[in-house]
Amino acid sequence: MIRIKSIFLKLFITHIVILILSHLVFAIASYLLFKNNLTELHLNLEGFNQLKYLFIPSSIISITITGLFTFYLTKRITAPLREINRVALLVARGQFHQRVNIKTRDELGQLGETFNYMTHELASLDQMRKDFIANVSHDLRSPLTSIQGFARAFLDDKIPNDKKRHYFTVMKEQTERMIKLVNDLLDMSQIESGQLEIRPELFNLSELVRQVMARMDTEFVNKKLNVELISGEVQDIYVFADHDRIDQVIVNLIQNAVQFSTYDSTIEVFLKREEQAVVSIRDYGPGISQEDIQSIWERFYKADIARTKKAGTGLGLSIVKHILALHQTDIQVESEVGIGTTFTFTLPLTLNKSNNMK
Missing domain, CATH: 1.10.287.130 (Signal transduction histidine kinase, dimerisation/phosphotransfer (DHp) domain)
Incomplete structure:
Protein backbone atom coordinates (compact mmCIF):
# COMPACT_ATOMS: atom_id res chain seq x y z
CA MET A 1 0.00 0.00 0.00
CA ILE A 2 1.36 3.41 -1.01
CA ARG A 3 1.48 5.93 1.82
CA ILE A 4 1.43 9.61 0.98
CA LYS A 5 3.50 11.67 3.44
CA SER A 6 2.85 15.10 1.97
CA ILE A 7 -0.24 16.91 3.27
CA PHE A 8 -0.20 18.94 0.06
CA LEU A 9 -0.57 15.77 -2.06
CA LYS A 10 -3.21 14.42 0.30
CA LEU A 11 -5.32 17.56 -0.03
CA PHE A 12 -4.81 17.80 -3.78
CA ILE A 13 -5.67 14.15 -4.45
CA THR A 14 -8.69 14.41 -2.15
CA HIS A 15 -10.01 17.41 -4.07
CA ILE A 16 -9.45 15.69 -7.45
CA VAL A 17 -11.18 12.51 -6.29
CA ILE A 18 -14.14 14.54 -5.03
CA LEU A 19 -14.25 16.43 -8.35
CA ILE A 20 -14.21 13.25 -10.46
CA LEU A 21 -16.84 11.59 -8.27
CA SER A 22 -19.07 14.63 -8.54
CA HIS A 23 -18.80 14.51 -12.36
CA LEU A 24 -19.56 10.78 -12.40
CA VAL A 25 -22.61 11.28 -10.22
CA PHE A 26 -23.72 14.15 -12.43
CA ALA A 27 -23.18 12.03 -15.59
CA ILE A 28 -25.11 9.01 -14.26
CA ALA A 29 -27.95 11.16 -12.99
CA SER A 30 -28.11 13.04 -16.31
CA TYR A 31 -28.05 9.78 -18.28
CA LEU A 32 -30.95 8.29 -16.33
CA LEU A 33 -33.02 11.47 -16.46
CA PHE A 34 -32.43 12.18 -20.14
CA LYS A 35 -33.02 8.54 -21.21
CA ASN A 36 -36.40 8.36 -19.49
CA ASN A 37 -37.54 11.73 -20.79
CA LEU A 38 -36.36 11.84 -24.41
CA THR A 39 -39.87 12.39 -25.78
CA GLU A 40 -40.64 15.24 -23.45
CA LEU A 41 -37.31 16.87 -24.31
CA HIS A 42 -37.97 16.38 -28.05
CA LEU A 43 -34.75 14.36 -28.42
CA ASN A 44 -34.28 11.18 -30.43
CA LEU A 45 -31.68 8.53 -29.67
CA GLU A 46 -29.20 10.01 -32.13
CA GLY A 47 -29.51 13.45 -30.55
CA PHE A 48 -29.09 11.91 -27.10
CA ASN A 49 -25.87 10.17 -28.19
CA GLN A 50 -24.54 13.46 -29.57
CA LEU A 51 -25.35 15.14 -26.26
CA LYS A 52 -23.57 12.34 -24.42
CA TYR A 53 -20.42 12.72 -26.50
CA LEU A 54 -20.44 16.48 -25.94
CA PHE A 55 -20.60 15.92 -22.19
CA ILE A 56 -17.35 13.90 -22.14
CA PRO A 57 -14.97 16.64 -23.43
CA SER A 58 -16.87 19.20 -21.36
CA SER A 59 -16.17 17.11 -18.24
CA ILE A 60 -12.50 16.73 -19.16
CA ILE A 61 -12.13 20.50 -19.65
CA SER A 62 -14.01 21.15 -16.40
CA ILE A 63 -11.89 18.69 -14.43
CA THR A 64 -8.67 20.09 -15.91
CA ILE A 65 -9.45 23.74 -15.17
CA THR A 66 -10.86 22.96 -11.75
CA GLY A 67 -7.88 20.69 -11.02
CA LEU A 68 -5.43 23.50 -11.81
CA PHE A 69 -7.37 25.88 -9.61
CA THR A 70 -7.45 23.24 -6.83
CA PHE A 71 -3.70 22.75 -7.21
CA TYR A 72 -3.16 26.50 -6.71
CA LEU A 73 -5.47 26.72 -3.70
CA THR A 74 -4.00 23.60 -2.07
CA LYS A 75 -0.49 24.87 -2.53
CA ARG A 76 -1.46 28.24 -1.07
CA ILE A 77 -3.23 26.67 1.92
CA THR A 78 -0.33 24.34 2.76
CA ALA A 79 2.38 26.97 2.19
CA PRO A 80 2.40 28.05 5.91
CA LEU A 81 2.86 24.42 6.97
CA ARG A 82 5.80 24.00 4.61
CA GLU A 83 7.27 27.25 5.92
CA ILE A 84 6.92 26.09 9.53
CA ASN A 85 8.50 22.74 8.62
CA ARG A 86 11.44 24.50 6.92
CA VAL A 87 12.10 26.81 9.87
CA ALA A 88 11.61 23.98 12.39
CA LEU A 89 14.43 22.03 10.75
CA LEU A 90 16.71 25.08 11.00
CA VAL A 91 15.76 25.65 14.63
CA ALA A 92 16.48 21.98 15.35
CA ARG A 93 20.01 22.63 14.05
CA GLY A 94 20.46 25.47 16.53
CA GLN A 95 19.52 28.46 14.35
CA PHE A 96 17.17 30.00 16.92
CA HIS A 97 17.07 33.37 15.16
CA GLN A 98 14.90 31.93 12.37
CA ARG A 99 11.26 33.09 12.12
CA VAL A 100 8.33 31.92 10.00
CA ASN A 101 6.71 34.46 7.71
CA ILE A 102 2.95 33.83 7.77
CA LYS A 103 0.60 36.71 7.04
CA THR A 104 -2.74 34.96 7.39
CA ARG A 105 -4.92 35.54 10.46
CA ASP A 106 -6.51 32.09 10.58
CA GLU A 107 -5.50 29.08 12.69
CA LEU A 108 -2.32 28.62 10.65
CA GLY A 109 -1.43 32.25 11.23
CA GLN A 110 -1.91 31.77 14.98
CA LEU A 111 0.23 28.63 14.79
CA GLY A 112 2.95 30.66 13.08
CA GLU A 113 2.86 33.34 15.78
CA THR A 114 3.07 30.68 18.48
CA PHE A 115 5.99 29.06 16.67
CA ASN A 116 7.82 32.40 16.43
CA TYR A 117 7.23 33.00 20.15
CA MET A 118 8.66 29.54 20.86
CA THR A 119 11.79 30.22 18.81
CA HIS A 120 12.23 33.57 20.56
CA GLU A 121 12.07 31.87 23.97
CA LEU A 122 14.46 29.16 22.79
CA ALA A 123 16.88 31.82 21.56
CA SER A 124 16.72 33.60 24.93
CA LEU A 125 17.25 30.34 26.80
CA GLY A 194 11.25 18.49 40.71
CA GLN A 195 13.31 16.63 43.31
CA LEU A 196 14.04 19.51 45.67
CA GLU A 197 12.09 18.80 48.85
CA ILE A 198 11.63 20.66 52.10
CA ARG A 199 11.38 19.17 55.60
CA PRO A 200 9.54 21.66 57.81
CA GLU A 201 10.32 21.77 61.49
CA LEU A 202 9.94 24.17 64.37
CA PHE A 203 12.99 26.38 64.88
CA ASN A 204 14.07 29.74 66.26
CA LEU A 205 14.23 32.13 63.29
CA SER A 206 15.76 34.93 65.37
CA GLU A 207 18.60 32.67 66.46
CA LEU A 208 19.15 31.46 62.89
CA VAL A 209 19.51 35.05 61.63
CA ARG A 210 22.01 35.80 64.40
CA GLN A 211 24.02 32.68 63.55
CA VAL A 212 24.13 33.52 59.85
CA MET A 213 25.34 37.04 60.59
CA ALA A 214 28.00 35.66 62.93
CA ARG A 215 29.23 33.18 60.31
CA MET A 216 29.50 35.94 57.72
CA ASP A 217 31.29 38.39 59.99
CA THR A 218 34.57 37.95 58.09
CA GLU A 219 32.90 39.06 54.85
CA PHE A 220 31.49 42.12 56.62
CA VAL A 221 34.90 43.03 58.07
CA ASN A 222 36.73 42.58 54.76
CA LYS A 223 34.40 45.09 53.14
CA LYS A 224 34.11 47.29 56.23
CA LEU A 225 30.34 46.93 56.27
CA ASN A 226 28.13 47.90 59.15
CA VAL A 227 25.53 45.13 59.39
CA GLU A 228 22.63 45.68 61.79
CA LEU A 229 19.92 43.34 63.01
CA ILE A 230 16.83 45.43 63.69
CA SER A 231 14.00 43.83 65.62
CA GLY A 232 11.54 45.33 68.05
CA GLU A 233 10.44 41.92 69.34
CA VAL A 234 11.03 41.13 73.01
CA GLN A 235 10.94 37.37 72.45
CA ASP A 236 12.54 35.30 69.73
CA ILE A 237 10.37 34.39 66.74
CA TYR A 238 9.68 30.72 66.05
CA VAL A 239 8.59 29.50 62.62
CA PHE A 240 7.66 26.19 61.03
CA ALA A 241 9.84 25.72 57.94
CA ASP A 242 12.87 23.88 56.61
CA HIS A 243 15.73 25.10 58.78
CA ASP A 244 18.56 24.37 56.33
CA ARG A 245 16.76 25.80 53.30
CA ILE A 246 15.79 29.00 55.10
CA ASP A 247 19.42 29.26 56.25
CA GLN A 248 20.35 29.03 52.54
CA VAL A 249 17.83 31.74 51.64
CA ILE A 250 19.12 34.17 54.28
CA VAL A 251 22.77 33.51 53.38
CA ASN A 252 22.11 34.09 49.66
CA LEU A 253 20.23 37.34 50.29
CA ILE A 254 22.85 38.71 52.68
CA GLN A 255 25.69 37.70 50.34
CA ASN A 256 23.82 39.42 47.54
CA ALA A 257 23.61 42.56 49.66
CA VAL A 258 27.33 42.33 50.54
CA GLN A 259 28.41 41.95 46.90
CA PHE A 260 26.59 45.07 45.81
CA SER A 261 27.24 47.28 48.78
CA THR A 262 30.01 49.84 48.63
CA TYR A 263 32.80 49.87 51.20
CA ASP A 264 31.91 51.43 54.58
CA SER A 265 28.18 51.22 53.82
CA THR A 266 25.36 49.64 55.84
CA ILE A 267 23.25 46.50 55.50
CA GLU A 268 20.11 46.21 57.60
CA VAL A 269 18.35 42.96 58.49
CA PHE A 270 14.80 43.49 59.79
CA LEU A 271 12.99 40.81 61.74
CA LYS A 272 9.43 41.30 63.00
CA ARG A 273 6.30 39.42 63.94
CA GLU A 274 3.02 40.25 62.20
CA GLU A 275 0.47 37.70 61.02
CA GLN A 276 3.58 35.90 59.87
CA ALA A 277 7.27 36.24 60.54
CA VAL A 278 8.70 38.92 58.25
CA VAL A 279 12.36 39.05 57.22
CA SER A 280 13.72 42.02 55.24
CA ILE A 281 17.28 42.61 54.04
CA ARG A 282 18.16 46.10 52.87
CA ASP A 283 21.32 47.36 51.22
CA TYR A 284 22.31 50.79 49.97
CA GLY A 285 23.95 49.67 46.75
CA PRO A 286 23.28 50.62 43.10
CA GLY A 287 19.70 49.33 43.12
CA ILE A 288 17.73 47.65 40.34
CA SER A 289 15.75 49.30 37.57
CA GLN A 290 12.03 48.51 37.38
CA GLU A 291 12.56 46.90 33.98
CA ASP A 292 14.96 44.34 35.48
CA ILE A 293 13.16 43.47 38.71
CA GLN A 294 11.12 40.62 37.20
CA SER A 295 14.10 39.23 35.31
CA ILE A 296 16.37 38.81 38.34
CA TRP A 297 14.45 35.68 39.34
CA GLU A 298 15.17 33.89 36.08
CA ARG A 299 17.69 31.09 35.91
CA PHE A 300 21.15 32.14 34.69
CA TYR A 301 20.01 35.76 34.43
CA LYS A 302 22.99 38.10 34.50
CA ALA A 303 22.94 41.80 33.79
CA ASP A 304 25.14 44.47 35.31
CA ILE A 305 22.22 46.57 36.39
CA ALA A 306 20.51 43.51 37.86
CA ARG A 307 23.09 43.02 40.62
CA THR A 308 25.15 40.29 39.00
CA LYS A 309 28.08 42.37 37.88
CA LYS A 310 30.65 41.40 40.45
CA ALA A 311 30.08 37.73 41.23
CA GLY A 312 27.76 34.80 40.93
CA THR A 313 26.26 32.84 38.09
CA GLY A 314 22.71 34.15 38.20
CA LEU A 315 21.46 31.15 40.18
CA GLY A 316 21.23 32.47 43.74
CA LEU A 317 18.02 34.49 43.51
CA SER A 318 16.32 31.86 41.36
CA ILE A 319 17.09 29.22 44.01
CA VAL A 320 15.80 31.55 46.75
CA LYS A 321 12.50 32.05 44.93
CA HIS A 322 12.03 28.32 44.36
CA ILE A 323 12.77 27.46 47.99
CA LEU A 324 10.24 30.02 49.23
CA ALA A 325 7.71 28.80 46.66
CA LEU A 326 8.03 25.32 48.15
CA HIS A 327 7.18 26.94 51.51
CA GLN A 328 4.07 28.41 49.83
CA THR A 329 5.29 31.94 50.35
CA ASP A 330 6.75 34.61 48.10
CA ILE A 331 9.56 37.13 48.12
CA GLN A 332 9.09 40.81 47.36
CA VAL A 333 11.68 43.29 46.17
CA GLU A 334 11.64 47.06 46.40
CA SER A 335 14.43 48.95 44.72
CA GLU A 336 15.41 52.33 43.38
CA VAL A 337 18.44 52.95 41.22
CA GLY A 338 21.16 54.75 43.15
CA ILE A 339 19.46 54.30 46.52
CA GLY A 340 19.34 50.60 47.32
CA THR A 341 17.28 47.43 47.42
CA THR A 342 15.15 45.59 49.97
CA PHE A 343 14.19 41.92 49.75
CA THR A 344 11.31 40.77 51.99
CA PHE A 345 9.83 37.33 52.61
CA THR A 346 7.49 35.80 55.19
CA LEU A 347 7.23 32.48 57.01
CA PRO A 348 4.39 30.91 59.03
CA LEU A 349 4.58 31.59 62.76
CA THR A 350 4.45 29.15 65.64
CA LEU A 351 3.80 30.63 69.07
CA ASN A 352 6.22 28.36 70.87
CA LYS A 353 7.68 24.89 70.75
CA SER A 354 5.21 23.29 73.12
CA ASN A 355 2.19 24.50 71.18
CA ASN A 356 3.58 23.15 67.93
CA MET A 357 4.36 19.70 69.37
CA LYS A 358 0.85 19.09 70.77
Missing part, protein backbone atom coordinates in the same frame (compact mmCIF):
# COMPACT_ATOMS: atom_id res chain seq x y z
CA ASP A 126 20.12 29.37 24.53
CA GLN A 127 21.80 32.72 25.10
CA MET A 128 21.35 32.40 28.86
CA ARG A 129 22.81 28.88 28.66
CA LYS A 130 25.85 30.17 26.78
CA ASP A 131 26.30 33.01 29.26
CA PHE A 132 25.86 30.56 32.12
CA ILE A 133 28.53 28.20 30.78
CA ALA A 134 30.90 31.13 30.31
CA ASN A 135 30.20 32.43 33.82
CA VAL A 136 30.56 29.02 35.45
CA SER A 137 33.78 28.38 33.56
CA HIS A 138 35.15 31.72 34.71
CA ASP A 139 33.99 31.24 38.30
CA LEU A 140 35.62 27.82 38.45
CA ARG A 141 38.77 28.74 36.59
CA SER A 142 39.58 31.81 38.69
CA PRO A 143 39.73 30.08 42.09
CA LEU A 144 41.37 26.98 40.60
CA THR A 145 44.07 29.16 39.04
CA SER A 146 44.63 30.92 42.37
CA ILE A 147 44.81 27.66 44.30
CA GLN A 148 47.17 26.17 41.73
CA GLY A 149 49.45 29.21 41.93
CA PHE A 150 49.53 29.19 45.72
CA ALA A 151 50.11 25.40 45.84
CA ARG A 152 53.04 25.74 43.43
CA ALA A 153 54.49 28.56 45.51
CA PHE A 154 54.22 26.43 48.65
CA LEU A 155 55.90 23.49 46.92
CA ASP A 156 58.72 25.74 45.70
CA ASP A 157 59.01 27.18 49.24
CA LYS A 158 58.69 30.72 47.91
CA ILE A 159 56.22 31.96 50.53
CA PRO A 160 57.64 33.41 53.76
CA ASN A 161 56.50 31.80 56.98
CA ASP A 162 54.77 34.95 58.17
CA LYS A 163 52.63 35.01 54.98
CA LYS A 164 51.65 31.35 54.90
CA ARG A 165 48.59 31.72 57.11
CA HIS A 166 47.29 34.53 54.91
CA TYR A 167 47.62 32.50 51.71
CA PHE A 168 46.10 29.43 53.34
CA THR A 169 43.13 31.61 54.23
CA VAL A 170 42.86 32.80 50.63
CA MET A 171 42.95 29.22 49.38
CA LYS A 172 40.26 28.27 51.89
CA GLU A 173 38.02 31.13 50.68
CA GLN A 174 38.53 30.15 47.05
CA THR A 175 37.66 26.53 47.87
CA GLU A 176 34.49 27.63 49.66
CA ARG A 177 33.57 29.74 46.64
CA MET A 178 33.81 26.69 44.37
CA ILE A 179 31.84 24.55 46.81
CA LYS A 180 29.03 27.11 46.87
CA LEU A 181 28.95 27.22 43.08
CA VAL A 182 28.75 23.42 42.84
CA ASN A 183 26.04 23.34 45.51
CA ASP A 184 24.03 25.95 43.58
CA LEU A 185 24.33 23.86 40.43
CA LEU A 186 23.15 20.75 42.30
CA ASP A 187 20.22 22.66 43.81
CA MET A 188 19.20 24.01 40.40
CA SER A 189 19.40 20.50 38.97
CA GLN A 190 17.07 19.26 41.73
CA ILE A 191 14.69 22.16 41.13
CA GLU A 192 14.50 21.48 37.40
CA SER A 193 13.82 17.78 37.99
